Structure formats: C-alpha cells, structure tokens
Amino acid sequence: MTPRPITIIGGRLVLAEGAPRPGAIRLVEGHIVALGDIAPEPDDEIIDAAGKLVTPGLVDLGVFAVDKPAFHFGGITRAALMPDQAPPLDHPARIRFAAQSGKPDMWVHPLAAATRGLEGREMAELALMREAGARAVATGRHWIGDSGVMLRLLSYCAMLGLMVVTHAEDEGVIGPAVATAGEMATRLGLPSAPAEAEALAVARDIALAELTGAHVHFRQVTTARALDLVRAAKARGIRVTAGVTPAHFMLSDLELADFRTFSRMSPPLRQDADRLAVVDAIADGTIDVIASGHDPRGPEDKRLPFVDAEPGMAGAETLLPLTLTLVRDGRIDLARAFDLLAGAPARLLGVDAGVLRVGAEADIAIVDPERPWVVSSEKMAASAGNTPFDRRPVQGRVTALFKGGTRID
C-alpha cells in the first residue's frame, strides 16, 4: 500500500544553508518531491507545522543499541549501529540482520567490525559485510593497538571505499584508567590517564590515513591537542573527519564528584579547557558530526563502584536539545546544527538523507526549538535512564517525526 502523500505547511524549513525559510514540503512515496513556496495537492494529507521548524530526521553516527522509543523521541530516523553487540557484528549474516532490525520506521546502518571479535588482530570479512549492508567499518569501543593491523586494515578499506570509524585512545597509556588525569581523578583516587592518550592515537591514525588514502572518522575527539591534529590534517587534505557527543561539549570531569557512574564515559570526561576546545572545534568546522553515542545501561551496569561500572550514557533523547544550546549560545547557526546532526553523518554513511532536498528520503522532523522540558532519568523513553543530564532543564523537542514519508506515532 502506498501511503497517502503528505504536505507539511506553515513550517520554517531548515535547509542546508541559510536561516530557516518559511515554506511547505511535500512527501510522496517516501521521498521529498517539492519544497519551498508550494501548495498541497488536492488529495494530500495536510499537516500544519504552525511555525515550528521542519528539519531533516537526525542521522546518529554511532549508537550501541537499537532503542526505537528513544530514537523517535529524539527525532532520530537513522542510526549507525556500532559493531559492539553480543555477538559482535563481524559476520555478513549479522550485518544483514542488523540492517533490517529497525524497519520500517527506523533505519539501522550497521557498522562492520573491523576485526574478528573486535579483538584488533585479524580482519573481518569486510567486503562481504559491505555487500550485506554495512555502510562503514568500525574498530568498536577500542583502539586497534597494533599499528601493523591498522595499516593493513586501512589500506584494504581504502580499496573497498569504506570509511573506518575509530576509537582514539592509546591503550598502553590508558591502561585501567576510568578518568582523565587531573585534580578530580586524584582527589577521588580513580585510575586515570593523561588526556594526551587521545592525541597519540589520533596522530597515528592520521599518519596511517595519509599513507593509505583511507577515510578515517574519529567517532569522538574530545581534547584540544587531538583537535589541533585533526584541524591540521584536514588543512593538508588528509581524509579525516571527527565526531563528538554532547557530554564532551557540555560536561567536564567535575561531574565525577561523588563517584557518579552516570558520568562515566569512554573516552572519559575531560577538564574544562578541553571541553571549551571541543566547542571551538564544532564552531570552526573541525568537528563534523555530533552523535548520541546512545548506550542505555541499567542499574546492573551502573549501580556499582565507579571503577566497576560500565561507561556510556543514554543519549538519544538529549542529542537535539543539547546541540541546540550551541545555537542559542551563538556558536553555530541552525543550518550547521542540522548538518552536524543529520547532513554530515548521512554524507559519511553515503545515504541520501539528512537534508531537505527534492529527491532525498522523506525523513522529516517537526521541531519546536524553544519548548522547555526537564530531562529525567526516571521518565526516559530509552530502555535505561543513565544520563548525566538528569534534572537538567533543556529546550527543543520533536513534535512530529516522519520516516520515509510516513508519520511515526
């Protein structure tokens, strides 16, 4: 059955560039067929956005769980699933299954495990996984410590045209660390590692990207030094891109006070100077992507001593409002915010979405950017409420969401 065409009127369209433009958008058979100064056709279902923003659905580059209620709450219509599943996404059949797991109202783009079992030793069947629907390759939660393995992986992925998403922390330096070295970790007596562990890993992977011509995407770059390296590499034309999650531009390691395990992240929260460097890097374009890193964790993983707790946060619901704080602070404009959240990740994954353009997939959100609400870990749509933003007042909420031209309720 073909869904009835929809025309969303009365909204302000967030386009790839410029300020939001008043106009309408028409969705037919899963695609955007017209937008701007248009009128609905006679049989269209008409939806009045009533002055709210009409934006592309978010494309979340790097989540650890398929958690539809949380994604839909947060306006996320596509998510790239990290290979760190049980079992890992290191086999074509698992990729094929994962790629179907959200349809029809949520598209999951699985990231193929770079190595078998994510152990960082032997390459997985990357070309077969690409055939099965993998949009890119990822090293998972960990860095590949063996530079020889990484070199061969990148040269192979360069040939296959697959982007490699990497986690950038030198494992020899981090050891058992659960925090960034500094006064906070020292006072709490937590095993910590210097923030330079990230720059070391980024430096190596930039060198290997240059050598092989592969596209390396650092899923999270969270320190000033590593961001400087990425900035310089981009200036030299090396194919590297960078992402970050809101935790690293909103919070610093002061959140670890009282051993709050909801603030345990990987990489760990940094000192405030690094947080400010992340904001600058978002503003100047060094950072390409803001993702949720959505990793819902129940009390069995979090109600533990800090060292024993698992890292990660349920971030899908807060991704949009926290990114909008950067708009309100004047660091980026709305068009850029949605490029960070949708346009850029869609381009990196090679999917025709993430932007309001005729011909693109009709993944659309209606967003009230001002609407205030309070984050509550008790009442989240996610399968677990592990958020360091509990009880924080935020602004910006999705009021309607369309995947492939069909409204999601």
Place this chain on the structure above:
Amino acid sequence: MQPSNPNTPRTGAYPDGGLAFPHRDLTGIGRLERHEILYLLDEAEQWVELNRQPQKRAGLLSGLTIINAFFENSTRTLLSFEIAGKRLGADVVNMHAATSSVKKGETLIDTAITLNAMRADAIVIRHASSGAVRLIAGKVDCPVLNAGDGQHEHPTQALLDALTIRHALHLPRGSDLCGLKVTICGDILHSRVARSNILSLTALGADVRVCAPPALLPAEIEAMGVTVFHDFDAALKGANIIMMLRLQQERMQGQFIPSPREYRHLYGLTLDRFARAEPDALVMHPGPMNRGIEIDSQVADHPTRSLITSQVESGVAIRMACLDVLTRRARGVPGWARTTGGAA
C-alpha cells in the same frame, strides 16, 4: 612545637552536642571541617587513657552490633576495628568477603541491603574500589565507616596519624599541627593513606610534602595543597615528620620501579638519610612494612624517633572514638538524638 593558629578550638569550644560532628557516616576526611577532625582527635584522648588500664572495657555500645565488612584483605585494620568495638562493649561481627567471590555472585548493593536487613548499628567497610563505601552508605540506614576504599580514602588512618603526632610532640587537646613539616614518601598514586593524610594534615595546618618518582604521583596533586619532590634528600631537609608508605612488591618489578633495590637506592629511609631531616624528626609507617626496602630496621625500630607502634596504639583509640561518636544518635545521647546530617 606550639599550635600557632589562634582559631584553634579548645576542648569545650566545639559546637554543642551533635553539632560538633553532624555527619552520619565517616567516608572520608575530604568531607570534614577542621574542627570536626579536631573533635574526633580530642574524643580519642579518653580511649588512649582507657586502653592503658588493665581493665579496658567500657560499656557504651553494649547491645549494639557492629559489622566489619572487609571486601579486601586486611589484618591490622580489621583487628583494630574489632578491638575498638569490643572494648566499647559492642557485639562485633567480621564479614570477610574476598572481592572475587562477591563479584561472582551478588552485587555490592545487594550485600549492603543484606547487611542493613540484619540491623547492624554501624558498618565498617573496606573495599578495593574507590567510592564503594559511599555507594554502600547511600543504601543502608546505619552509620558507615570507611576502613579504606580503593585509592580514595582511609580516614581513620589519617586521624590516628594526627593523634600520634600530637602525642609524640606532647601537644594538648585541641591542638592542630600548624608549622609542622611533614614529608610523605612512597607510592602516592595508589595510596588512600596518602590522600587522607594530605587532606587531614593540610586541614590541620601542616606543611605537607610528597615525594615519589613521577610515575607514582597522581596528576595535579599540588592542587591538594602539597609540595612535590622527586628527590628524597631534598624532601627530607627540614622535615619534622616522615611518613613512609608501603610500595607493593608487584609495582617494583619493572612496571613503576625497575627493582626493589633500585627503589631502596632512591627512596629507602636508611639511618643516613634519616639524619638529613631535622635532628628530632620522627618517622611513621602505616604498615605493613617492607623492611630493608622503603625503610631500614634501624629506623623503623628506633627507640625514640619511630612512632610506628604508637600509630597502632592510637588506631584503636581513634576507632573507638569514631564508633562512639557515630552511634550517639542511635543511642539517644542527649544533644545528639535529633541531629541530622549527610554523609561525611
């Protein structure tokens, strides 16, 4: 050595009743005010006296149950808490759970809930993870005492060290440690004893130096108000008190230190080195010692300048004071019964 701070509260100068120590738990020195530390030290004085009598029993905690839940191996701290509880007349039960077996089965929270359901009147906890004691404190109804949590804090050790110093210098009740130069040498990075002592000694006005190779010093330790030294001789110059820390054997097999004898070469407190401190300088060690590595026997057993056995003696008194003070609310001690307060 005279207390030089005019604000030093003297006995009788503390707030009334429970306001003198308004905390339910003792999870770390970091949550205590200077006068609260002094209050506990002063409270311990009576128990030092009692412990020197042939009849050492006081009935204060008669009928109360104290659980010593030790998730990490300990001999002396466990024994010290057990003796402290028994001398106060409490029923003391020791729960010895190796971390591994607890990890296999129930979670720490479940263990805490179980202990709580047994209606303990105080729980003393040692655990290998920093913050574990505070986690448990949030789940039980009775006072919780930290007997060491990971690399975070060991508050009763710092209190007993301060009491030991006061006694050794013949300082009266109420005295702080202003003007004293204290050098803490050894594995600062992994030491909860060092952290608690830094917090307590700086709060009491002492000038604290830490000395270790860079790999055994935590980042930005200066922010805790200490001066950092790598050269032991320099750190000893002018020191009144030298606190040596134990370096675990596995950390001097090449990971942090090339070998035990190399560690001794750089940081071992020999008689020669001891002579570089002030002439009447005193030495302390929380035990157990690696004799011949971080400290030589001639120093550790020095008849007048080693405080190591005094530390053990003060330990019992300090733990009696902590158990007494923290159970006053439940015992309905006048002035304490209705005090409320958060975790300390």
